[in-house]
Structures are given as C-alpha cells and as structure tokens.
Amino acid sequence: MATHAQTEVQVRPRRSFASYLMPTIATILVAILVVWLVVNFVKGPAYFVNIGFIGLTLGALYALVALGYTLVYGILELINFAHGDVFMLGAMFSATMILSVFHLTPHASTGTLVAAIVGSLVVAMAACGILNAVIERVAYRPLRGAPRLAPLITAIGVSFILEDIAIAWKGPSYVAVPSLLPKGNVFSAGGVTYTWEKFIVVLVTVPVLLVLTWLVKRTRQGKAMRATAQDRDAAAMMGIDVNRTISFTFLIAGALAGAGGLVFALYFGQIRYDTGYQLGLIAFTAAVVGGIGNLPGAVLGALCIGFIQAFNEGLLWHAPGSDWTESIVFSILILILVFRPEGLLGERTPEGA
Amino acid sequence: MRRRLGAAISAGWWRCLSVFGLSQKRWRSLPRTTRRAVKGLVWTGIGLLLVALLGVWQWSALVIAAIVLILVVPSWNRLVISGHRIGQWIPTIAILVLAITYPFYASSTTGVSTGLPQLPVFGTFPLMSTMVNMGIFTMMALGLNFVVGYAGLLDLGYVAFYAMGSYMAGWLASSQFSQVNVRFGGIGVIKGLTGIHISIWIVLLLAGMVTALVGILIGLPTLRLRGDYLAIVTLGFGEILPQIARNGDSLGGFNLTNGTGGISPIDPPGFGNWAHQHLGLPSNFGALGTTFDRTYFWTILVLVLLTIFCSARLRDSRLGRAWIAIREDEIAAAAMGVPLMRTKTWAYATGAFFGGVAGAYYASYNGSSNPDEFYFQISVFILVMVILGGMGSIPGVIFGACFLTYLNSEGLNNIGAWLNGHFGPGGSDVEIWHKPLDVPQYNFGIYGVILVVVMLFRPEGLIPSSRRAAEFHEGVREEYLYDVEHGAPISDATEAM
Numbered sequence: 001m002a003t004h005a006q007t008e009v010q011v012r013p014r015r016s017f018a019s020y021l022m023p024t025i026a027t028i029l030v031a032i033l034v035v036w037l038v039v040n041f042v043k044g045p046a047y048f049v050n051i052g053f054i055g056l057t058l059g060a061l062y063a064l065v066a067l068g069y070t071l072v073y074g075i076l077e078l079i080n081f082a083h084g085d086v087f088m089l090g091a092m093f094s095a096t097m098i099l100s101v102f103h104l105t106p107h108a109s110t111g112t113l114v115a116a117i118v119g120s121l122v123v124a125m126a127a128c129g130i131l132n133a134v135i136e137r138v139a140y141r142p143l144r145g146a147p148r149l150a151p152l153i154t155a156i157g158v159s160f161i162l163e164d165i166a167i168a169w170k171g172p173s174y175v176a177v178p179s180l181l182p183k184g185n186v187f188s189a190g191g192v193t194y195t196w197e198k199f200i201v202v203l204v205t206v207p208v209l210l211v212l213t214w215l216v217k218r219t220r221q222g223k224a225m226r227a228t229a230q231d232r233d234a235a236a237m238m239g240i241d242v243n244r245t246i247s248f249t250f251l252i253a254g255a256l257a258g259a260g261g262l263v264f265a266l267y268f269g270q271i272r273y274d275t276g277y278q279l280g281l282i283a284f285t286a287a288v289v290g291g292i293g294n295l296p297g298a299v300l301g302a303l304c305i306g307f308i309q310a311f312n313e314g315l316l317w318h319a320p321g322s323d324w325t326e327s328i329v330f331s332i333l334i335l336i337l338v339f340r341p342e343g344l345l346g347e348r349t350p351e352g353a
Numbered sequence: 354m355r356r357r358l359g360a361a362i363s364a365g366w367w368r369c370l371s372v373f374g375l376s377q378k379r380w381r382s383l384p385r386t387t388r389r390a391v392k393g394l395v396w397t398g399i400g401l402l403l404v405a406l407l408g409v410w411q412w413s414a415l416v417i418a419a420i421v422l423i424l425v426v427p428s429w430n431r432l433v434i435s436g437h438r439i440g441q442w443i444p445t446i447a448i449l450v451l452a453i454t455y456p457f458y459a460s461s462t463t464g465v466s467t468g469l470p471q472l473p474v475f476g477t478f479p480l481m482s483t484m485v486n487m488g489i490f491t492m493m494a495l496g497l498n499f500v501v502g503y504a505g506l507l508d509l510g511y512v513a514f515y516a517m518g519s520y521m522a523g524w525l526a527s528s529q530f531s532q533v534n535v536r537f538g539g540i541g542v543i544k545g546l547t548g549i550h551i552s553i554w555i556v557l558l559l560a561g562m563v564t565a566l567v568g569i570l571i572g573l574p575t576l577r578l579r580g581d582y583l584a585i586v587t588l589g590f591g592e593i594l595p596q597i598a599r600n601g602d603s604l605g606g607f608n609l610t611n612g613t614g615g616i617s618p619i620d621p622p623g624f625g626n627w628a629h630q631h632l633g634l635p636s637n638f639g640a641l642g643t644t645f646d647r648t649y650f651w652t653i654l655v656l657v658l659l660t661i662f663c664s665a666r667l668r669d670s671r672l673g674r675a676w677i678a679i680r681e682d683e684i685a686a687a688a689m690g691v692p693l694m695r696t697k698t699w700a701y702a703t704g705a706f707f708g709g710v711a712g713a714y715y716a717s718y719n720g721s722s723n724p725d726e727f728y729f730q731i732s733v734f735i736l737v738m739v740i741l742g743g744m745g746s747i748p749g750v751i752f753g754a755c756f757l758t759y760l761n762s763e764g765l766n767n768i769g770a771w772l773n774g775h776f777g778p779g780g781s782d783v784e785i786w787h788k789p790l791d792v793p794q795y796n797f798g799i800y801g802v803i804l805v806v807v808m809l810f811r812p813e814g815l816i817p818s819s820r821r822a823a824e825f826h827e828g829v830r831e832e833y834l835y836d837v838e839h840g841a842p843i844s845d846a847t848e849a850m
Contacts, residue, residue: 077581078581079581079584079585139805139809142809143808143809146808146812146825147824147825148580148581149505149507149580149581149584150808150812151808152507152580152581152584153507153736153740153804153808154804154805154808154809156509156733156736156801156804157800157801157802157803157804157805157808158805159801160730160733160797160798160800160801160804161798161801161802161805163797163798163801164795164797164798164799164801165798167794167795167798168795172794277729281588281592284585288585323596323599323600324596324600326592326593326596327592327593327596330588330589330590330592330593331589331593333585333586333589334574334575334586334589334590337575337578337582337585337586338574338575338577338578338586341578341582
C-alpha cells in the first residue's frame with residue numbers, strides 16, 4: 001500500500017496540466033454557449049423557437065447521413081469518405097425522379113405528391129444502397145488486410161470520382177428542384193409557427209430511423225451486424241458470413257444516404273456536385289459528437305449540430321453568421337476529438353483515439 | 354485476382370517470345386547489362402515510334418532517346434573511381450543539369466521552342482510557368498512527405514500551411530497593413546508606399562518558421578489521436594484556416610486578410626542594386642520581362658534542392674529513424690523509448706515549414722495571395738503526388754509532384770485537345786462523342802482514379818522506397834480467418850517479371 005501511495009504522489013503533478021486545464025477550457029466554452037443561448041431566448045422567445053424548428057429539420061436530415069457514417073465506422077472502423085457523395089448522388093437520383101420521371105409540379109394534388117415522393121424515396125434508397133455496396137466491394141474489400149490508412153485513402157479517391165460522375169451527369173452548376181412541399185402551418189401560436197415543409201422532413205426521417213433500429217436490434221441480420229462490429233474473427237467462427245454482413249451494412253448506409261438525398265432535394269431544392277462533400281463533413285462531425293459507432297449517438301449528435309448551425313445562422317444577438325458555420329462545426333469536431341474522443345454517448349475503449 | 358492476372362499475362366508473353374526462340378530461361382541466362390540494354394532499346398524504340406506516328410517528329414527526339422538510354426542502361430551504381438562511388442550520383446547530376454538548362458533548349462522565353470518533338474497525346478513540353486509551379490508543388494509534396502511518408506500520419510489539411518505561408522508573404526511584403534510603414538530590404542517598393550515591406554528572402558524563412566509554429570500548435574492537442582481521427586482533425590484545420598482567410602476582412606473591425614479579394618500586389622524577390630552591379634544577379638525579379646519565369650524557376654530549383662537535402666539528411670538522422678519506427682509500429686517504437694508526441698510534432702513542424710516556404714514563394718511568384726486557392730482539393734492533390742510517387746521515397750515524390758502539376762496545368766488540356774481532335778465532333782478518326790469533352794473539368798476525378806488504382810494495385814507507389822514497399826507487402830498484413838483469398842500464401846502464385 002505504501003508503494004502504491006508513493007506512485008500516486010509521483011504521478012499527480014504530471015497529470016495536472018492535461019487533467020485540469022483542458023476541462024476548464026471546455027467548461028468555459030460551454031458556459032459561454034449557454035449564456036449566449038439564454039440571452040437570445042430572452043430577447044425573442046418565439047423567434048428563438050422558430051429557429052429551433054429549423055435546427056430540428058436540419059438535425060433530422062443530418063441524422064440520416066450521420067447514421068451511414070456511424071454504421072460503417074462501427075463495423076469496419078473506416079471513415080467512409082465517399083458517403084457524403086453517395087448522399088449527393090441520392091439527391092441527384094431524387095431530383096431526376098421528381099423532374100423527369102414523375103414530372104411533379106408545385107400544382108400536383110396531394111395524392112400524386114405523396115405517391116411520387118414515396119416512389120422517389122424507394123428508388124433513391126435502392127440506387128444509393130447498391131452504389132454503396134458496389135463501392136465497398138471494389139474499393140474497400142481488397143484492402144481489408146492492408147494498413148488502416150489505405151482504405152481511407154481510396155475512400156477519398158472514390159469521393160472525387162463520384163463528384164465527377166455527378167459533373168458528367170448533371171453538369172457543374174446547381175440542379176434546381178421546384179419547391180413541392182406544402183407551405184401551410186402545422187400549428188401556429190403566439191408567433192411560433194411550424195410549417196408542413198419542415199414537418200415532412202421529420203415525417204420521412206422518423207420512420208426510417210425506427211425501421212433501422214428494428215433492423216439492427218431485432219433481426220437476425222442485425223445481430224450478425226452487431227457481432228461483426230464487435231469481433232470480426234469471432235463472428236466468422238460463429239458461422240456469420242462476414243463479407244456479406246459488411247456488404248449489407250454498406251447497403252443500409254447507402255439507403256439511408258439516399259433517403260437523406262431525397263429529403264435534401266425536397267427541402268433545399270438545390271443540389272450541386274459538391275453538396276455532398278460539405279454536408280458529409282458536417283454529418284461526420286455529428287457522428288463523432290454523438291460517439292462514432294453508436295446509433296442513438298449519431299441522431300443526438302446530428303440534432304446538436306443541426307441546432308448549432310440553425311442558431312448560428314439565424315439568431316440575432318452576437319451570432320457569427322453563416323460565413324462561419326463550417327469553422328464552428330469543425331472547431332466542435334476538433335474540440336470533441338481532443339477532449340472527449342468517445343463522443344457524448346460512446347464508451348471509452350482502450351485504444352480509443 | 355490481380356496476381357493471377359499478372360501471371361497469365363506474363364505466361365502469354367513468354368509463350369509469344371518462345372516462338373522466336375527466346376524462352377524465359379534463355380533470357381534469364383543473358384548477362385544483366387545485356388538484358389537492360391535490350392529492354393531499354395525496345396522501350397525507347399516503342400517511344401520513338403509513337404512520337405513519329407502520333408506526335409510531331411523532331412530529330413531532337415533521337416537525342417532525348419540517347420540521353421535516356423545512357424542514363425538507364427549502364428549500372429551507374431557500380432561505377433567506382435579511386436574508391437569513391439561516384440557512379441551513383443551520375444543520373445542525379447544529369448537530371449539536375451537537364452533541369453537547370455531547361456529554359457535554354459525547351460523554351461525561347463515563355464513559350465516552347467519548336468526544337469523539341471511533340472509527344473503523342475501529351476503534346477508539347479511544359480511551359481516555363483508550369484516548371485515554376487512544378488518546383489513549388491515538389492517542395493510542398495516533399496514537405497507533406499515528412500508527415501505522410503516518413504511519420505505515417507495522414508494529413509488532409511496541408512493546404513492550411515500553404516495558405517499560412519502565402520499570407521505571411523502577403524502580410525510582410527505588401528501594402529496590406531497601411532497603418533504602419535516598415536521597410537527592410539523590400540524590392541521594387543516605390544517611395545511613400547506604406548505597409549510592411551521585408552525582403553522576400555527573409556519572408557520565406559519567417560513564413561516557414563511561423564508556419565512550423567502553427568503546425569506545432571495544431572499538432573500538440575491533436576497528434577495524440579489515432580490515424581484516421583488525426584486525418585479528420587487536420588482536414589478540419591484545413592477548412593478553418595482558409596475560411597478565416599476568406600472572412601478575415603473585418604475581424605472585430607480589423608482587416609487582416611482583405612477577405613475574398615486577397616492581398617495583392619506582393620513584392621517580388623530580388624537581390625537589390627548592389628548585387629546587380631557587382632555580381633550580375635537580377636535586382637528585381639518582377640521587372641525582368643522575358644527572363645521572368647526562368648529566374649523564378651532557377652530560384653525554386655535551389656529551394657527544392659535544399660528541401661531534398663533536408664529530406665535525405667533528416668530521414669537518415671536519429672529523428673528520421675524515429676519517424677519511420679513510429680510509422681511501422683507505434684507501440685513498439687514507444688516501448689523502445691521513442692518519445693511519440695515530440696517525434697510526431699517534429700514531423701508535423703518540419704512538413705509545415707516547407708509548406709510555408711513554398712506558399713510564401715508561390716504568393717511572391719503570383720504577386721498575390723488569394724483565398725480561392727486554398728481548398729480541400731489542393732490538400733488531396735498534394736497527397737496524390739506523394740502516394741502516386743511512393744510514400745517516403747524522395748525520387749518518387751518528386752516524380753509524382755512534377756507529373757501531376759504538369760497534368761493539372763497543361764497535360765489534361767493537351768490530352769483533352771488530342772482526344773477531341775481524334776474522337777470528338779469532327780474528329781480525324783472516329784467520332785465517338787458529339788460534344789467536345791472538357792477533360793480538365795474532371796481533373797479531380799482523374800486524381801481520384803489514380804488514388805484508388807495506386808492503393809489497390811501498387812500501394813507502395815511508382816518509385817517506392819524499398820522499406821515502404823516491404824511494409825505494404827509483408828509487415829503489417831494481417832491474415833483474417835474468414836477470408837481465404839487474402840489469407841492465401843504468396844508462394845502459390847508466380848511472380849510477374
């Protein structure tokens with residue numbers, strides 16, 4: 001016991017810098033954030049809540065993409081750099097379906113609209129899922145035994161290739177989708193309004209998330225996914241077809257990106273070849289904030305990032321504004337990775353970061 | 354699959370040759386030099402034939418072919434004169450001489466002379482301005498090579514250092530800060546011009562040092578992170594710093610970077626009047642006129658040589674060996690007493706230093722530092738150079754940087770023109786596509802293809818360092834229980850020649 005105490009005495013001064021200074025800085029930053037939010041809320045409660053609804057919408061969209069990152073990272077420990085571009089192609093597929101196949105116009109009846117949106121959703125999800133699985137087969141699977149950074153580098157390459165496919169397909173300028181969603185209010189009280197446009201984004205997202213949760217938690221395939229994520233070799237010895245499970249995971253992740261693409265095309269109405277790169281990085285940040293590899297964490301992180309972006313761009317009192325959104329999001333990414341690499345909901349692993 | 358394919362091609366090739374009485378066995382029994390000579394002659398012959406058929410023939414093509422043969426065929430490594438292994442330097446010196454004299458035989462002033470042949474598909478030899486860019490990007494790629502190649506840390510935000518260097522030149526050698534009036538050897542500064550005007554030579558050094566400091570500041574909190582997290586964090590910094598540059602025209606009311614307009618004009622380098630009169634050196638690079646590009650080219654050549662020297666010496670130093678140890682096995686290196694954080698931070702700082710110097714030189718060459726030049730794709734562009742050439746291999750990285758810079762500035766344009774001329778609308782051969790194909794538009798897709806293909810088929814790069822190649826092929830390859838294809842022993846496939 002005496003020696004034990006002695007080592008502790010020796011160790012403590014070495015730890016003091018990292019273990020006291022860093023949390024202090026983090027606490028100060030969080031305190032500033034809270035004060036800023038509270039002052040903004042007091043200055044205009046209704047306005048604040050409206051901005052909050054925008055944040056919720058953005059968060060729902062980011063959740064769809066962030067889940068793709070987190071699924072793939074959970075199973076392969078690979079940052080699938082090309083995921084954002086799969087999402088972008090999903091938005092392109094959706095735009096093509098809406099404009100060229102269903103010929104939707106803002107005057108379409110509600111029935112047609114719902115049918116066409118569901119149809120586009122299915123097509124976009126299927127196309128992106130297959131695309132993602134093919135990418136895994138071609139670019140990542142041959143590198144399963146290579147050094148860790150090799151698949152990350154091919155992922156960056158694939159991301160550029162996908163962007164150029166989009167340029168070749170749709171050209172380098174924005175593809176516009178007319179605003180189809182109804183503009184009416186779901187409810188409106190005391191200056192707080194919640195429009196159908198925003199509600200539909202949540203309406204598409206929530207069932208997709210529920211199905212995903214059911215798939216991972218309740219089905220045989222989901223069990224195989226969880227087992228593979230935990231220990232690939234042990235899973236193989238238990239008779240799980242690991243390669244198939246990984247392919248299936250990529251399929252699911254791609255399908256989620258496709259759903260995200262449709263939502264993006266409907267809500268924002270403007271898609272360009274580099275849309276996916278920006279949004280992909282933001283969604284990746286969301287996945288990291290929530291704890292990468294953790295499904296509820298990705299949704300939570302996405303909501304956080306969505307709110308932060310909306311408040312930053314929308315609030316009036318001392319908000320940095322949209323010029324700084326990327327910087328803020330990446331600063332959060334860096335701070336989270338440095339201070340709490342396991343994220344909000346993740347567990348600290350021995351090799352963790 | 355790839356190995357089987359290679360074996361099949363090789364077998365077919367030898368079967369064809371054995372028809373003419375040259376079996377693989379007989380070929381192997383020939384002396385080494387003979388084999389190299391035959392191979393060299395065959396390849397240069399094919400090259401000359403292609404130039405004659407598809408390019409524009411000039412008799413100088415024969416001279417080029419002769420130089421290539423002389424450099425490639427003899428085993429220069431084995432040449433020993435009075436105990437000194439002089440031979441190994443001969444190819445290097447020859448390439449250096451060719452590079453130094455490039456302005457005289459390849460271009461009149463800026464354009465390419467007609468004395469050189471036009472290559473098939475690629476067209477003319479690079480212009481002088483492209484050569485300057487090649488030098489700048491070679492320097493940056495060698496800088497990134499410290500981080501990615503030696504220390505094995507993936508840095509996706511190298512453009513931040515480039516931007517930092519560029520803005521250092523913008524701040525210290527232009528009229529950006531008109532509130533003050535500082536002069537220290539600035540060249541071509543008219544009387545009464547405000548702002549800080551420090552000699553570019555000092556600015557290059559300062560830019561390198563400040564950028565290295567920024568590298569250390571970025572590195573200290575982040576280098577603890579594991580490989581792929583580090584990549585993302587560096588990417589984050591690579592996005593944040595340029596955004597600060599873009600929005601920095603009113604940081605609390607202070608105009609730091611002049612926003613999207615960028616800082617311009619930046620003073621040119623020069624040696625001043627005294628050196629001009631007594632030593633014949635150019636007094637002001639900006640006022641050179643026809644010899645503008647070539648002077649910049651020779652200057653960057655000196656900087657590149659300095660970078661190569663530092664790369665080679667640092668690689669073989671105690672620090673360099675520590676980097677390589679960390680790259681190969683971090684835990685083993687730590688157990689052997691390599692201080693991880695300090696060593697990694699040094700790699701980062703060294704890489705940042707050269708990035709900063711290259712950025713400052715680039716700003717001085719262009720006369721401006723513009724935030725539009727700093728985006729994520731540039732980071733990846735430099736990364737592709739390192740990966741294509743071979744991570745950790747100095748000749749490889751130089752080749753990768755020169756080739757890709759050439760492709761980016763001229764090559765893709767020339768290739769596109771050639772393709773459209775032959776297969777495009779109204780093409781001389783077959784009309785395959787009916788709208789002109791804009792090849793340079795797809796530049797980053799092409800680099801993406803290069804990244805994927807190199808990582809899949811030749812992860813050690815085109816001109817690998819032997820150590821790195823071994824690492825990719827044996828050292829760290831794990832065998833998985835569930836995957837028979839990858840767990841297969843290597844000996845069951847015939848190695849291609």
